Amino acid sequence: MIFLDEPTTGLDPEARVEVWDAVKGLAARGTTVLLTTQYLDEAEQLADRITILHEGRIILRRRQQSHGKRDPMTTDTTILLGRSLRHITRSLDTIITTVITPVAMMLMFVYVFGGAIDTGSGSYIDYMLPGILLITIASGIAYTALRLFTDLKSGIFERFHSMPITRSAVLWAHVLTSLVANLISLVIVVGVALVMGFRSGAGPLAWLAITGILLLFTLALTWVALIAGLTAKTAEGGGAFSYPLIFLPFLSSAFVPTATMPGPVRWFAEHQPVTSIVNTIRALFTQAPVGTDIWIALAWCAGILVVAYVFATAAYRRKVS
Numbered sequence: 406m407i408f409l410d411e412p413t414t415g416l417d418p419e420a421r422v423e424v425w426d427a428v429k430g431l432a433a434r435g436t437t438v439l440l441t442t443q444y445l446d447e448a449e450q451l452a453d454r455i456t457i458l459h460e461g462r463i464i465l466r467r468r469q470q471s472h473g474k475r476d477p478m479t480t481d482t483t484i485l486l487g488r489s490l491r492h493i494t495r496s497l498d499t500i501i502t503t504v505i506t507p508v509a510m511m512l513m514f515v516y517v518f519g520g521a522i523d524t525g526s527g528s529y530i531d532y533m534l535p536g537i538l539l540i541t542i543a544s545g546i547a548y549t550a551l552r553l554f555t556d557l558k559s560g561i562f563e564r565f566h567s568m569p570i571t572r573s574a575v576l577w578a579h580v581l582t583s584l585v586a587n588l589i590s591l592v593i594v595v596g597v598a599l600v601m602g603f604r605s606g607a608g609p610l611a612w613l614a615i616t617g618i619l620l621l622f623t624l625a626l627t628w629v630a631l632i633a634g635l636t637a638k639t640a641e642g643g644g645a646f647s648y649p650l651i652f653l654p655f656l657s658s659a660f661v662p663t664a665t666m667p668g669p670v671r672w673f674a675e676h677q678p679v680t681s682i683v684n685t686i687r688a689l690f691t692q693a694p695v696g697t698d699i700w701i702a703l704a705w706c707a708g709i710l711v712v713a714y715v716f717a718t719a720a721y722r723r724k725v726s
Contacts, residue, residue, distance in 0.1 A: 406437040413447060425450050481571045485578030489552065493586055499548050503590045506651070507541040508597050514660060515601060522661055527691070530603045534595075535686035536659020539679060540651055541594050542587050542623050546630040547647035549583040553634030554643035562725060576631060576721055583627040584620060591619060605690040615689050618699075621706045622682060626650065628713035635720040659683045678705035 409428065413421040428451055432438055442448055448455055493499060514522075515530050524532040556562060562575065595603070607615070630646070637643035654660070656670065657679040663671050674680055681701040688695040 406439060408439045410441050411443070412440070413442075413444070421447070478571045478574060478577075481574035482577045482581065485574055486581045489578055489582035490585065492552070493582065500586060500590055500593075503545045503548065503586075504541065504593050504597075506544050507537045507594055510540065511537050511594075511598065511601065524662060528602060528604075530598060530601050531605070531690065532687065533660055534598050534603055535683040535690070536654040536657065536679070537594060537598070538591055538619060538686070539622065539654050539659070539682065541590050542619065542626060543647050543650035543653075545587040545590050546583060546623070546626045546650075547644040548586070549579060549627055550630040550634035550637065550643040550646065551640060552582070553579050553631060554637050554640055557635070557724065558640075572725065573718075576717070579631065579634075580624070580627050583630065584623055587623045588620070606692050607690050608692075611689045611692065615686050618682065618685060618702060618706070621703070621710070625706045625710040625713060628710060628717045631717040632713060632720055635717065635724055653677065653679050654683070657683055678702070678709070681705060 412428070413424050416424065425447070428438055428440070432451075438451075440447075440451060442451075511530070511533070514533055522529060556575075629650075633646040634643050657663070657674050657677060659679065663674045663680065666674055681698045682705070684698040685695050685702045687693075688698065
């Protein structure tokens with residue numbers, strides 16, 4: 406084994422190539438070479454396995470593949486996703502905190518206010534669950550913004566960008582982590598709702614459609630969260646953007662029919678995205694016709710997603726340039 410510490414520092418390009426050839430020759434003869442470097446192209450040329458250290462801790466390990474078979478975006482995103490998911494498993498309190506608020510609201514509305522709210526036929530838990538699911542998502546994406554802000558402030562982005570890692574993979578890893586974490590939270594909330602008496606006659610296709618709409622809504626809000634995480638000045642500011650999103654279901658058909666609202670409030674409630682999403686999920690739960698609500702819901706989600714994606718990627722480019 407040979408240990409080489411920054412072997413090409415200070416060399417001109419031609420001399421660097423000569424050193425690279427020498428290192429490749431050593432490896433070809435069966436010598437194990439342990440190399441430290443801060444040059445992206447050097448790691449790309451020489452390493453078959455890469456380990457990234459940050460503040461004395463291993464934050465990423467990756468085995469290089471041959472250039473003909475390697476898909477950098479998929480490989481890098483998968484590795485960074487694994488890193489983020491490990492952080493979640495080490496701090497399960499984030500998921501617990503995410504579900505506490507919607508579960509507490511569900512308990513309060515069903516057992517305290519439910520008897521005083523007339524929503525027509527059916528139990529109140531069946532009526533309000535779609536809104537609670539959206540509140541769960543809004544609560545969860547606050548942690549996405551916080552995780553991104555924490556990574557930025559720790560300097561780990563600079564470490565990633567000094568290595569042969571696709572830059573967009575860093576953002577997509579946070580996006581996929583948000584989808585996984587929120588899906589877990591949604592399953593927990595639905596489980597609590599079932600214990601409280603929620604029942605649905607929806608078939609497999611309806612449940613699949615509900616899951617798809619919730620994931621699309623999560624994806625759209627996650628890109629909004631990335632904007633907050635990239636532009637926030639403090640950790641508190643990174644998560645505070647979610648407060649209006651948590652409040653939005655209260656000005657929709659999530660908890661009471663919009664027909665009971667005063668004129669201006671009713672107009673706003675009927676023309677904001679949460680109402681169409683709630684109505685669609687509620688109809689799928691009860692096997693009722695979804696009408697035009699599903700198309701309006703999909704249009705809102707797609708529109709928010711596209712706009713947020715454009716602004717988030719622009720903010721990311723400014724941050725890392």
